[in-house]
Amino acid sequence: MSIEYISKEELDELLSIFEENNIRRQLDFIYERVPENKCERCTECCFGSAQIHFGEFLSLYSYVQGLPEETQKEIAERAVRYELLNPVTLDHKCPFLDGKDCLVHEVLPLHCRFFGMYPEHEYDDLREKSKKQNTSVAIHYARNHRLLLSEEVMTYDVDQCSNNVDEKGNKKLLTQRERDLYYNMFVSLHNRYLPDDILTADEDELNNFTFLYMVTYFPSEELEETRVEIAKEFLEKGTMKKLDALLKKHNFDFGMAKVRSIDSAS
Numbered sequence: 001m002s003i004e005y006i007s008k009e010e011l012d013e014l015l016s017i018f019e020e021n022n023i024r025r026q027l028d029f030i031y032e033r034v035p036e037n038k039c040e041r042c043t044e045c046c047f048g049s050a051q052i053h054f055g056e057f058l059s060l061y062s063y064v065q066g067l068p069e070e071t072q073k074e075i076a077e078r079a080v081r082y083e084l085l086n087p088v089t090l091d092h093k094c095p096f097l098d099g100k101d102c103l104v105h106e107v108l109p110l111h112c113r114f115f116g117m118y119p120e121h122e123y124d125d126l127r128e129k130s131k132k133q134n135t136s137v138a139i140h141y142a143r144n145h146r147l148l149l150s151e152e153v154m155t156y157d158v159d160q161c162s163n164n165v166d167e168k169g170n171k172k173l174l175t176q177r178e179r180d181l182y183y184n185m186f187v188s189l190h191n192r193y194l195p196d197d198i199l200t201a202d203e204d205e206l207n208n209f210t211f212l213y214m215v216t217y218f219p220s221e222e223l224e225e226t227r228v229e230i231a232k233e234f235l236e237k238g239t240m241k242k243l244d245a246l247l248k249k250h251n252f253d254f255g256m257a258k259v260r261s262i263d264s265a266s
Ligand code: SF4
Pocket: 045, 046, 047, 048, 049, 050, 094, 095, 096, 097, 098, 101, 102, 103, 104, 105, 108, 109, 112
């Protein structure tokens, strides 16, 4: 089961729970325990939209609300473009990437903190899992929408980071068991604060930040329809008129969650 839609009221309420219970401080407590990843900002790993649990989505969302308005708008536009063009092009990066900097470095999600620390065989397993998911996406587009997704896009993946070594040149690793420990700390934090329906929907899989951002505007079914229409136009004509019109119409941004009406998302 995955998260289908987060209404304006729900999102506002969840953000209030996040602020009132100072969940950021509790997340920091967990983050501080993760061994530091030696990152040289090559940005190779910043190709995709960060994979997160819902608590981290609230953390990122509320953090971005505190950034300058222009930056919020840029992130929002990149997030929408990423989410809607993801199946058809490699011409994008994580929406938080700004040159060589990460705009959310202070609240970096676990997934990004772990990068470069996977034992090789576990990283290979993750790659394999991601390839299988991409294959089912490609089959779904071909069967249901008669659209052929590019093999280059579907098979693209990122090599594991090799910079992450200690002073003696030994690689720092985190096993699945250790990673699960951090995730379990998250789950017990979520259990204390998040409503049951969000917990149930969030428990199995990590979600992309951009997907969760978009389902604060569209129910996932509607998002899927829009994604297919945009992919079709891009693949058949090489244009993005529908996407540009959508961006113009909705004025996506983070502050908007507090004032938009659900009707305006239809
Ligand atoms: S959140 Fe930051 S570190 Fe993680 S992929 Fe995005 S830009 Fe890179």
